[in-house]
Amino acid sequence: MTLSCFRKARRATLCALFAWLGFALCAQAAPSGGRAPDERDLTPLETLGKRVFEDTNLSRPAGVSCASCHDAAKAFQGNNGSAVPAVARxxxxxxxxxxxxxxxMYASFAPPFGFIDDKDEETxxxxxxxxxGQFxxxxxxDLLAQVEGPMLDPLEMNAPSKRFIVEAVRDGSYADLVRQVYGEKVFADLDAAFxxxxxxxxxxxxxxxxHPFASKFDDYLRGEAQLTALEKKGFELFKDPKKGNCLACHAGKEDSRNPEDWLFTDFTYDALGGPKNIxxxxxxxxxxxxDLGLCARKGLAEVAPPGFKVESVCGAFKVPTLRNxxxxxxxLHNGVFDKLRDVVAxxxxxxxxxxxxxxxxRRGKPEKFNDLPAAAHENVNVKEVPYDRKPGQKPRLSEQDIDAIVAFLKTLTDREKKQDSESRLR
Incomplete structure (x- = not known):
């Protein structure tokens, strides 16, 4: 299945899967009595997921939840107040x-980890x-496999086991909601309950x-807003294969006005050779x-197609969405840049x-790709625009071009949803 087809089938597939499992992901939310105001647009199942996501009793010691590092106020990203902003506490x-x-945000659109066909434009x-995949x-x-990672990671929530998490929920304040969604005997089998x-x-x-699709750019796609001259210039540079060439990885369907066709990622992996963050x-x-990224993924060789060289993806990390x-x-994966303009530059x-x-x-020569071992330097993307340059050559983008692209990228920030848009977004 292509990524485009996956996006179109994603919601229907999730609905069918959860219906088969016996609960209503796609049903309208139940009456909101007893629920917080920010839960009233959620189904009972989604409400339960939210409470697990925000539950600080699931860590050891208590105090950290999924929401601690995925802050809704920061587009579900964050570092839990870390003294080192690049990594979470x-x-x-x-x-x-x-x-x-x-x-x-928008992570649910990612297809399960696998291998897809890619056509070499030259040959x-x-x-x-x-x-x-996720992470x-x-x-x-997939997202289901992703949930347990941070919960059980000693550097993150540090829960000792899945059983510990289930018991904390069973003995917690929303255990009745769990029973409402899954039945009275849900805690009889703790492994199944997790x-x-x-x-x-x-x-x-x-x-x-x-995935509210509530940015200025989404309104532009729908014909409900106009980009400024600078934003429009940035969008053109973003798409231009001889300038920014950003669409090569941060994909969008140029002939579509449907926001779901503009996820700004193709979900592939790329080695950028970013500087080390000391x-x-x-x-x-x-x-x-x-940090070797994808090639250090456990079990990669077992799921790779015949002839695939695992070492060829050392230093590669997943292309993130540019939304928000x-x-x-x-x-970058190591948080080495704290300003958006620096990344584009x-x-x-x-x-x-x-x-x-x-x-x-010592000789005054730049130590390029200094966050990777020498053997992985050949994996760094140096062929595609705008990387296809040599020292002293004119960059593909001028300082003014960089400013324009940054202005465009700022249009991708989701804003608070309009009251009348709920039916369109769900």
């Missing part, structure tokens, strides 16, 4: 993550490339709250191992002026 005082927290040959390295096949709680979180993360303690250590990118700083001048982005060695 966990439940233990000394716990810090190793990667930047990705936004989970016309078809090859299989990895795409989809920056795709280690979770799976059901995870399914509820998936339902919440698949709700319109996580602010991350685990990275700053002299004996620290480099202006409010989900810091950027890095793409434009990484290869024309590497000395601006990378430290210099």
């Amino acid at each position: 966990g439940s233990l005082p000394t716990s810090l993550g190793k990667r930047n927290t990705p936004s989970i 016309g040959e078809i090859e299989k490339i990895p795409a989809g 920056l390295d795709g280690r979770a096949r 799976e059901k709680l995870a399914q509820a979180v998936v339902a919440f993360e698949a709700s319109a709250r996580f 602010a991350i303690p685990s990275t700053a250590k002299p004996d620290s191992s480099p 990118i202006a409010v989900t700083e810091p950027y 890095f793409y434009a001048t990484r290869d024309t002026d590497p000395g601006h982005w990378y430290p210099k060695d």
Whole structure:
């Protein structure tokens, strides 16, 4: 199934799956008595998922929830008040993550991890490339598999087991809602109960709250708003294959006015060779191992097609959606950039002026791709526009072009939904 087809079939598939499992993801919300105001647009299942998502009693020690690092006010991205903004603080005082927290808005559109056909524009040959999945390295096949990761990670919520989580919910304030959704005997089998709680979180993360399509750009697509001259210029540069060439990875369907065809990611993986972020303690250590991204994904070789070289994706991370990118700083997998303009400028001048982005060695030569071992340098994207430049050459984008693209990217920030748009968005 192509990514386009997956997007169109996604909602129907989820509805059918959850209906088969015996609960109503797609049903209208039940009467809101006893529920918080921000739960009134959710079904009972989605409400349950929200409460699990926000439950600070599921960590050890208590105090951290999924929402701690996926803050709704920051497009479901964040760092739980970490002293190192690039990585999140966990439940233990000394716990810090190793990667930047990705936004989970629009994450439900990602297909399960697998390999898709990709046509080489120069040779016309078809090859299989990895795409989809969750987390920056795709280690979770889908949203359901993703739920348990942060909960059980010692650097994040630090829950000792799935059983611990289920027991905390069973003994907590919304246990009756769990029984309402799944039946009175839901806690009889604790292992099965965890799976059901995870399914509820998936339902919440698949709700319109996580994909409102409520940005200025969405209104522009619908014919309800106009871009400024600078924003329009940025959009054209964004699409231009000889300038920004951003659509090559941050995909959108140019002939479509449907916001769902503009997810600004193709869900593939790319090696950008971003600078090392020495602010991350685990990275700053002299004996620290480099973060190899996708090639370190457990079991990759077992699911890869014949002939696929796992080492070819060392340093590759999942292409993020650019929706809400202006409010989900810091950027790149290691959070090395805290300003959106710096990211765009890095793409434009990484290869024309590497000395601006990378430290210099004893001879004064920039140590390009210094966050990767030398063997992985050949995986870094240096062929596609705008990376196809050499030191001293003119960048594909001027300073004014960079400003224009940044102005366009700011139109991708979701705004509060209009009252009359709920029926259209659900």
